[in-house]
Amino acid sequence: DTAVSQTPKYLVTQMGNDKSIKCEQNLGHDTMYWYKQDSKKFLKIMFSYNNKELIINETVPNRFSPKSPDKAHLNLHINSLELGDSAVYFCASSQEVGPEAFFGQGTRLTVV
Amino acid sequence: KQEVTQIPAALSVPEGENLVLNCSFTDSAIYNLQWFRQDPGKGLTSLLLIQSSQREQTSGRLNASLDKSSGRSTLYIAASQPGDSATYLCAVEGTYKYIFGTGTRLKVLA
Numbered sequence: 001d002t003a004v005s006q007t008p009k010y011l012v013t014q015m016g017n018d019k020s021i022k023c024e025q026n027l028g029h030d031t032m033y034w035y036k037q038d039s040k041k042f043l044k045i046m047f048s049y050n051n052k053e054l055i056i057n058e059t060v061p062n063r064f065s066p067k068s069p070d071k072a073h074l075n076l077h078i079n080s081l082e083l084g085d086s087a088v089y090f091c092a093s094s095q096e097v098g099p100e101a102f103f104g105q106g107t108r109l110t111v112v
Numbered sequence: 113k114q115e116v117t118q119i120p121a122a123l124s125v126p127e128g129e130n131l132v133l134n135c136s137f138t139d140s141a142i143y144n145l146q147w148f149r150q151d152p153g154k155g156l157t158s159l160l161l162i163q164s165s166q167r168e169q170t171s172g173r174l175n176a177s178l179d180k181s182s183g184r185s186t187l188y189i190a191a192s193q194p195g196d197s198a199t200y201l202c203a204v205e206g207t208y209k210y211i212f213g214t215g216t217r218l219k220v221l222a
Contacts, residue, residue, distance in 0.1 A: 031208060041150075041199065043212040055208045090155065092210070100146055101203070101210055105155035 003027050006091050006104040013081055014112055021076045021107045023091030030096050031055075032074040034066060037088040037106070046089075049074055050096060081111045114139045114206055118213035125192055126221050133187040133216045135202035140180045143205040147176050147187050150199045150215075159200075160187070192220045 004025045013019050025032065034046040048056040052068040063079045074091060088108050094101040119134045135145070144163045148156040160169045160176040162185065168177040175188040185202055199217045203210040 033209070035212075041215055043201065043203075045209045045211070048208040050208060058209075092156075100144075100158050100161040101205075102158065103148075103156040108153075 003102045004091055004093055004104040006089075006107050008107060009105065010108050010110075012110045012112065015081055015083060017081050018077070018079045019081060019109070020078070021089055021091075021109075023074045023076070023104060025072055025091075025093040025102070027093055027102060029093040029102075030071060031094050032068065032071075033092040033094075033101070034074065034076050035090040035092060035103075037090060039087070043090070047074075047076075078109075081109075083111050085109060086111045114142075114204060114211045116202060116204055116211050116213040118200075118202060118216050120216060121214065122217040122219075124219040124221065127192060127194060129192050129220075130188070130190050131192055131218075133189070133200050133202075133218070135185040135187070135213050137183045137185075137204050137211075137213075139206075140183055141206075142180065145176075145178050145185050146203050146205070146210070147174075147185075148201045148203065150201060152198075156201065189218075192218075194220045194222045196220050 031050045033048045037043045045058050046060045047066045049068045065077045068074045088106045090106045091104040115138045146161045147159040162178040173190040178185045199215045201215050202213045
């Protein structure tokens, strides 16, 4: 059983399109995150949700809109995709504070 | 603002060597520190978690230490193997976010 699963694994799309990435965790965790890994492999927090409530929005453009329909899901919708959005996006989950974080396998987004 | 740095950025060693990866952070107010491994094109695999009240954790050939007051953690890998080749990332947990280091790219030569 995959603890944190993301779909799709790969996404190739044209500039200006809108796309979504889905994330689900089956660990019963309260907190979920979206991270972006850029071309230099640096991982940076984008959003964190706790009990379906947005806690952190780390100065992400408002073209990115996360949605948490329930504690087990955190989806990421991106409008008007730009070339600079090309990256690997990771979903993660943890209990509120303290215990370890678990990461999904990532979604490689390529905007052409 | 928390900043996390890892040294060295890259490391190439012959098989069998013991090695130390370093992680430093600027703000000691952390909940925990976690070491991850990332293989090329893959996700993150958790290796060790050290909670803020702990000094070290061990798993097999891996040992991680934490010195909160000096803002440092080390990951010790004993008897390295080619299968250990990967990027190693440390992350400190702040309030509702994990802040990652810059990573150490390790290559173990057979």
